[in-house]
Amino acid sequence: MTDFEPRILGIACNWCTYTGADLAGTTRLKYPQNVRVVRVMCSSRINPSFIIRAFQLGADGVLVGGCHPGDCHYGTGNLYARRRLAATKKLLEFAGMEPERFRVEWISASEGKKFAEVVEEFTGQIKALGPQTKFRMERIKTAEAAAK
Amino acid sequence: MKKFAIEYLSGVIASLQQKGKVFAPVKEKDGFYFREIADPGDATLDFYNTVMSPKHLFFPQTEDMIKYRINKEGADSAPVPINSGPQILFGVRPPDVRSFELMDLLFEEGGIIDPYWVDKRKNTIVIGYAFDSVDPLDFYNTFDIHAADPRGSDIFLVRKDRTVLARAFTGKGEALLDGLAGLENASAADEKAFEDAVKKGPGLKTRKLDLNGVAKKLEAIFDAPYWQKASMACLNCGVCTFVCPTCSCFDICDETLFRDGRRCRTWDSCMFTNFTLEASGHNPRTRAFQRFRQRINHKFSYYVSKFGVTSCVGCGRCSRYCPVNIDIFSVVEKAKEV
Amino acid sequence: MTDMKEIEKRLREEAKKLLESGRVSVVLAYGKGCDERHPMPFAAMKPEEADEIVFNEYCTPNLARYLTKYPAGTKMAVAVKGCDSRAVVVLLQEGKVNREDIVILGIPAAGMKEQKTGKDVDASLTCGLANPVLYDVLLGQEIKGAAAESPYGIISKLDAMSGDERWEFWKKELARCIRCYACRKACPMCYCDPCFIDQTKPQWGDKTPTFDGNLMYHLTRFYHLAGRCVDCGECTRACPVDIPLNLFHKYMARECEEMFGQKAGMDPSQKPAMVDFKVEDSDTWLE
Ligand code: FES
Helix, strand or coil, rough: CCCCCEEEEEECCCHHCCCCCHHHHHCCCCCCCCCEEEEEEEEHHHHHHHHHHHHHHHCEEEEEECCCCCCCCCCCCCHHHHHHHHHHHHHHHHHCCHHEEEEEEEECCHHHHHHHHHHHHHHHHHHHHHHCCCCHHHHHHHHHHHHH | EEEEEHHHHHHHHHHHHHHCCCEEEEECCCEEEECCCCCCCHHHCCCCCCCCCCCCCCCCCCCEEEEEEECCCCCEEECCCCCCCEEEEEEECHHHHHHHHHHHHHHHHHCCCCCHHHHHHHCCCEEEEEECCCCCCCCCHHHHHCCCCCCCEEEEEEECCEEEEEECCCHHHHHHCCCCCCCEECCHHHHHHHHHHHHHHHCCCCCCCCCEEEEEEEEHCCCCCCCHHHHHCCCCCCHHHHHCCCCCCCCEEEECCEEEEEEEEEEEEEEEHHCCCCCCCCCCCCHHHHHHHHHHHHHHHHHHHHCCCCCCCCCCCCHCCCCCCCHHHHHHHHCCEE | CCCCHHHHHHHHHHHHHHHHCCCCCCCEEEEECCCHHHHHHHEEEEEHHHHHCCCCCCCCCCCCHHHHHHHCCCCEEEEEEEHHHHHHHHCCCCCCHHHHHEEEEEEECCEECCCCCCEEEEECCCCCCCCCCCEEEEEECCCCCCCCCCCCCCHHHCCCCCHHHHHHHHHHEEEEECCCHHHHHHHCCCCCCCHHHHHHCCCCCCCCCHHHHHHHHHHHHHHCCCCCCCCHHHHHHHHCCCHHHHHHHHHHHHHHHHHHHCCCCCCCCCCCHHCCCCCCCHHHHHC
C-alpha cells in the first residue's frame, strides 16, 4: 500500500480553521495534499450527513476543524457542534467503521502550524489504515476497478 | 410424476441449478425470502409464505435500463441488454402464482409490452407449492384460488409428510422434470395422493369476500367520509405495496455519480407523498386518505374496469405486515356497507 | 396490576367524558382490528365512538405517533404507556405539541404481547418503563418495583464485537432493507416533512436499496434520533424484514445519556440534549 494516496475530506469553519489553513499556506508550511477542504461558515453548519455521505462516496477519512470551544465567531456554534460530532463519532464506531477515520480538531486562525501538523498526522494515520472500502459505494468500486 | 424425500431437497436444488438460476425460499432472521440460491442447503420448503412476494424475480426492486457517462457534448449512453437467461422459481404458493398472471395483463397483454418483464417471465419455470395450513389473514379463496391450486404452475409440488410429490403441468415443466437427476418415479399410490391433495385444496378455507358489485360501489363512494375513517391509522409507509405480489408502480430515476450514471426503474409506492408530486410542485394527492383510497380503488375498481379482474390474490401479506394492522379485506368488506 | 378489561373500561369512560365536555376533539386510542390479536390505532371523534375503543395485551403501537398528524392546536387526548409517554414529553420539549392542547391518559402496562408471534414482549427490548412518566389521568394502578432488566443490557453482545464484526452484522441486517420507510413512519419522533431522504435538492441518497444507500439512510436516521429516541421499539416492530433497528437506537441512547447526562423524554422542562450544550462538555468525546 505504499502508493496509496488517501482522499480526505476536510470541513473547516471560515473563521478559525480555514483561516488557519490559509496561514499555513502563506507561511509556506509543507503538509500532505490529501485533504480537500470545504469551507463552511461555522462548525455548527456541518450536517453529520455530510460526513456519512462522504464515506459513502468514497472518502478515506474526514477531518473537521472548528474554532476552539468558546471562541466560535457566533458564540456558541461549536458547543452545539461538539455534541453533534461526538454523537457522529459514536455512530460510525457502532456501525463498525474505524473511528480513526473521522477526526475533529479545534484549530484557531493563528494556528497554521497546528493545521499542518494535524493534516500530516491524520494523513499518515489514514495511510496506515489503508483505503476505506467498507462504506464505499459498490458503483464506485466497480468504476475504480474498471479504470485500473 | 416424480417425488423426492424432503431430506433430499438440497440435492434437487443442486440438480435444478444445472438448468438455470434457482430462486427458492431462504430463511433470514424470522422471515423467508425468495433468494437466488448459491448453496443448495439454504433452500427450504418449511415455510408458510415468504415476506416479500416473488414478483421481484420478474420485476426487481431496481433494474438498470440505461447506463451513461456525461461528457462535454452531452452524454454517451447505452441501453442495458435484456437477457436474463433461464431461471427457476421454486416453491411458490398458489396465490403468488396467480399474481404473475395478473401482472402479465399489465406488463404484456394490456397493449403495452414491457420487455423487461416479458423476458424474465418467458425464461422462468415456475414451480408451485401447495399450502397445507391456513393463516387467518389470508383470503385467496375470494379470488377462486385454493390452497392446492396448480393453475399457472409449470410444475406443482404437494407435500405428503416427509415426501414431496411433483407433477408437471406444462410442456416446459415436463421437460424439466424428466431431465432432472436424482428424483424417484412416483407410484400409482403417489399419483392418487397428489390428486387427492389437489382435490382437498378447497377444503382448506380462508376468509372469503363476495366481490359482486364492489368495483362499482367503490366508484360510487369515492367522496364518502368512509375513507378518512378507514385510513385513520394508516402511517403511509410503503410496506403493503412493497410486499404485495400485484403492486406494480415504479419510478424511473437517473442516478448520477460524478460523471457516470444509470437510468433505472425502482419500485415506488402510492402510499408515499412523493409518488404524485409533480414538477410544478403541485401534488394531487397530499392527504393520507387519498393515497389510501387510491391503493384500494386501484386494486378493486380501476383494475377491474381496465382488465376485468381484481388486482389482488388474497395472499394476506399487506395485512400481515402492516405496522398498524390495517386489513385490506376488512376495508373492502366495510366499504360495501357504506 | 390492573386488568386489561378494567383499563379498557376506564379508557372508554374518560374518552366519552372528554369528548362530551368538548375538552378535546380527538381521542387517540386503540380500536378493533380484524381480530383480537390485531387491534388498530383508532381516533375517537364523537362521544358515541368512545365505545369502539379497545385495550388488550396486543395494543403495542405507540400512539404518540399520531399527535403530529393533526394540525397544530387540535385538542387531543392520547392514551400512552411507559415509553409512549416519553415520546409525548419529547414532542412537548420540541414544541410540536402544547401541553394545554393535550390530555394524557396514562396506562400502566405490563404483560404486553407481540402481535406477530403472540409471545410476551421481550423485556430486554423495551425501555424498561412500566408507568408513564407524564400523565393527567392514570387508568389503573401504578406498577411498583424497578424494571427487571436494564434497557441497554441487550447491546452488550454488540459492544463485545470488533469493529469489523459489527460492520458485518449491520451489513447483513441492512442489506435486507427494502426502503418501505415503515421505520420512520412508525416513529413518533420522525415528523419531518419532507424527510431528508425524500429531498431532491440536495439529494442525500439514492432511491434504490443498495447496502450502502440503506446504511446512509439508517445512519442518518439513527443520528437524527440521537438523544431523542425513547426506545419504544416501534421502528423494529414496524419493520417487515426484521431489522433490529432498536439495537442501534438503544446504543445511541446509552451513549447520549452517558455523554450528556440526560435520558430522552423524562422531563418536559428539559431541553433535548442535541439542541443544548454545556460549556464544560468534554472534548474527550471526540478522541
Ligand atoms: S465560527 Fe468557527 S466554529 Fe463557529
